[in-house]
Amino acid sequence: MINSLSLPGYQLVDSEEQNDDIHFQLEAPTPIACEECGVQGEFVRFGKRDVPYRDLPIHGKRVTLWVVRRRYICRACKTTFRPQLPEMVDGFRMTLRLHEYVEKESFNHPYTFVAAQTGLDEKTVRDIFNARAEFLGRWHRFETPSILGIDELYLNKRYRCILTNIEERTLLDLLATRRQDVVTNYLMKLKDRQKVEIVSMDMWNPYRTAVKTALPQARIVVDKFHVVRMANDALEKVRKGLRTDLKPAQSRTLKGDRKILLKRAHEVSDREWLIMETWTGAFPQLLAAYEHKERFYGIWDATTRPEAEAALDDWIAAIPEGQKEVWSDLVRAVGNWREELMTYFEADIPVTNAYTESINRLAKDKNREGRGYSFEVMRARMLYTTKHKKKAPTAKISPFYKKTIGYGMLDFAEELNYGVDLSTI
Numbered sequence: 001m002i003n004s005l006s007l008p009g010y011q012l013v014d015s016e017e018q019n020d021d022i023h024f025q026l027e028a029p030t031p032i033a034c035e036e037c038g039v040q041g042e043f044v045r046f047g048k049r050d051v052p053y054r055d056l057p058i059h060g061k062r063v064t065l066w067v068v069r070r071r072y073i074c075r076a077c078k079t080t081f082r083p084q085l086p087e088m089v090d091g092f093r094m095t096l097r098l099h100e101y102v103e104k105e106s107f108n109h110p111y112t113f114v115a116a117q118t119g120l121d122e123k124t125v126r127d128i129f130n131a132r133a134e135f136l137g138r139w140h141r142f143e144t145p146s147i148l149g150i151d152e153l154y155l156n157k158r159y160r161c162i163l164t165n166i167e168e169r170t171l172l173d174l175l176a177t178r179r180q181d182v183v184t185n186y187l188m189k190l191k192d193r194q195k196v197e198i199v200s201m202d203m204w205n206p207y208r209t210a211v212k213t214a215l216p217q218a219r220i221v222v223d224k225f226h227v228v229r230m231a232n233d234a235l236e237k238v239r240k241g242l243r244t245d246l247k248p249a250q251s252r253t254l255k256g257d258r259k260i261l262l263k264r265a266h267e268v269s270d271r272e273w274l275i276m277e278t279w280t281g282a283f284p285q286l287l288a289a290y291e292h293k294e295r296f297y298g299i300w301d302a303t304t305r306p307e308a309e310a311a312l313d314d315w316i317a318a319i320p321e322g323q324k325e326v327w328s329d330l331v332r333a334v335g336n337w338r339e340e341l342m343t344y345f346e347a348d349i350p351v352t353n354a355y356t357e358s359i360n361r362l363a364k365d366k367n368r369e370g371r372g373y374s375f376e377v378m379r380a381r382m383l384y385t386t387k388h389k390k391k392a393p394t395a396k397i398s399p400f401y402k403k404t405i406g407y408g409m410l411d412f413a414e415e416l417n418y419g420v421d422l423s424t425i
Contacts, residue, residue, distance in 0.1 A: 005024065005026075005055075005065075007026070007065075007087055007095075009029035009086055010026040010027065010028060010029065010067075011026065011027040012024060012025075012026060012027075013025040013026060013027055013068065017061070018061075020061055020062060021061055021062045021063070021064060021119070022058055022061050022062070022063050022064075023063075023064050023066060024063070024064070024065050024066065025050065025066045025068065026065055026066065026067050026068065027067075027068045028067050028068060028069055028070065028083070028085055029083075029085075029086065031043070031072065031083040034072075034074040034076060034077060034079070034081065035081045035083060035084070036074060036077050036079045036081055037074060037076055037077040037079070039074065039076040039077070042074055042075045042076040043072040043073060043074040043075065043076075043081075044072065044073055044075070045070055045071070045072060046070075046071045046072055046073040046080060047070070047071045048068055048069065048070040048071065049068075049069060050066045050067070050068055050069075051066070051067050051069045051093070052064050052065070052066055052067075052093065053065045053066075053067055053085075053088055053093050053094055053095060054093065054094040054095070054098055054118060054119055054120060055094070055095045055097070055098050056095070056097055056098050056101055056118075057117065057118060057119075062118065062119030063119075064119070065095070067085060067088070069082060069085070070082070070083075092124060092127075092128065094120070098118065099128065101118070102114060102118060102120065102124075102125055102128045102129075103128055103129070103132045105117075106125050106126075106128060106129040106132075107129065107132075107380070107381055107384060107385040108385060111125045111126050111129070129377070129380070132384075133376070133377075133380035133384065136380070136383070136384045137380075137383075140383070140384070140388075140417065141191065141417065142165075142170075142172050142173075142417050142418060142419045143165075143191075143416050143417060143418050143419075144190050144191050144192045144193060144195045144196060145164075145165035145166065145167060145168065145172070145195075145196065145418075146167060146195055146196065146197045146198070147165070147166040147167045147196075147197065147198045147199075147200065147351060148163065148164070148165070148166070148172075148196050148198070148199045148200070148215075148218070149162075149163065149164035149165070149166045149199075149200045149201075149353045150162070150163055150164075150183070150199060150200070150201045150207050150211075150353075151164075151201065151202060151223075151353055152178045152202070152204065153174065155174075155375060155378065156374070156375055156378070158176075158177070158375075159177070159178050160174055160175060160176060160177065160178065160375065161174070161175035161177065161178040161182070161183055161186075162174055162175075163175070163186075164353075164419070165418055165419050166200060166351065166352075166353070168389055168418040168419065169389075169421070169422045170388075170389050170418045170419030170420055170421055170422060171382065171383070171419050171420040171422065172419045172420075173186070173379075173383070174375075174378075174379045174382060174383070176375055176376075176379075178204070178206065178207070179206065180206035180207075180209055180210050183206065183207060183210040184209075184210040184213050184214050187210060187211065187213075187214035187215055188213075188214045190214075193214065193215055194215075194217055196215050196217070196218045197217070197218060197219065198218060198219050198220075198221055198347060198351055199211045199215065199218045199219070199220050199221070200221045200222075200223050200351050200352060200353045201220065201221075201222065201223060201353070202222065202223050202226040202353070203222055203226060203227070203333055203336070203337050208220060208340070219343050219346075219347075220339075220340045220343065221340060221343050221344050221347060221351045222337050222340040222341050222343075222344070223352050223353035223354075224300055224341075224344060224352055225352060225353065225354065226353075227330075227333070227334070227337075227341065228296065228297055228300070230329060230330045230333060231292075231293045231296040231297065231330060232262055232293065233329075233330075234289070234293070234326050234327050234329070234330055235261060235262070235289050235290060235293045236262075237326045238285060238286060238289040238323065238326055239261060239286065239289075241326075242283055242285070242286060260272050260275065260276060261276075261286075261290055264294070264297060265294050276290075285320065285322065285323070288320035288323070289320060289323060289326070292315075292318070292319065292320055292323070292327070295314075295315050295318065296315055296330075298311065299311045299312055299315060300344075302345060303345075304345060305342050305345040305346055307345075308342060308344075308345045309342060312334065312338075312341075312342075316331055316334075319331075382420065383420060386420045386421070387420070387421050388417050388418070388419060388420055388421060389417075389418040389419060389420075389421040390415045390416065390417050390418070391415065391416045391418065392415050392416075
């Protein structure tokens with residue numbers, strides 16, 4: 001039986017099996033020397049007691065190890081000591097293997113589930129999780145990206161900040177708030193922050209200020225999907241404005257209008273075009289708004305910045321008559337963020353926050369799976385339970401290089417960690 005427990009050095013004294021639990025009484029290994037002075041053979045027994053330690057379940061039953069812990073007195077240094085127990089974690093009164101098991105499972109399952117499975121208190125499971133998350137937070141260091149994505153995430157009734165490596169399509173971190181000072185402080189602490197060349201974001205001014213403060217060398221690109229979404233919002237205002245003045249029979253004519261009008265022109269089927277022609281013939285202002293929305297999307301078909309600048313100016317000048325108020329929010333936004341919008345056309349590759357948005361949605365899904373968890377728990381689960389994207393250096397380095405050249409050369413052989421791989425979340 002002691003062999004099945006795989007605890008070398010311990011002696012099995014007794015065992016008892018109950019409905020949901022198995023109890024083992026074990027004699028702890030005898031120490032070799034005094035733990036205070038190191039002298040061997042000069043200590044004698046000085047009392048004992050059974051101390052319970054939890055272990056991994058066996059056959060679905062919780063396991064408790066009752067270890068006979070003896071106390072010794074050393075005749076050489078006159079001190080009393082209780083020897084350290086191998087394979088045990090005294091702080092949590094459990095075996096090392098159970099501690100490692102709880103560390104792993106607490107990231108994948110609710111605390112209550114792990115506690116019921118192992119016979120531990122829920123608070124113990126939570127404490128083990130928190131200690132492990134804190135350790136991983138200190139140990140994990142992600143490579144600073146050349147193209148950084150910044151977006152917000154609405155989680156647990158608050159806006160958070162999410163940061164991604166757009167080139168590698170990985171998650172870097174989640175911040176508890178999107179406040180400017182918090183984001184600035186985080187970016188200032190980035191390793192090799194001068195490596196960041198481009199930052200993609202939505203039109204949130206605190207982000208822009210934070211990037212200009214911490215990453216002055218980086219070019220800011222506004223995510224085009226956030227901008228074109230505002231064109232859809234303007235079209236929606238026109239559509240809803242029309243519907244308020246329509247009679248029931250006329251409203252029925254516009255059935256399904258929203259779904260079709262939000263489509264791009266090249267996505268509309270022949271049947272849907274016929275339906276749209278019926279609407280737009282009766283409501284010319286709706287046709288004008290749809291065409292103006294499509295012209296705005298068309299700006300991003302430009303291949304150079306001058307071409308895009310001209311297309312944007314033409315679009316502003318061609319706002320349909322009577323609709324200036326409807327399009328005013330979008331016109332104001334492109335005016336305030338024009339430089340960051342046009343930088344999109346200067347980048348060597350198209351830069352968007354599409355992958356950041358994908359992680360955003362996945363984070364919300366994970367949050368729904370674990371209702372009631374704090375932000376810190378959700379952050380740890382996102383960052384540390386999923387496979388990271390790592391790359392080994394391409395250059396081959398001699399294992400004898402450090403011995404012949406100097407110190408620190410083995411650093412080049414370390415894997416580069418780019419963050420949480422989007423495809424595995």
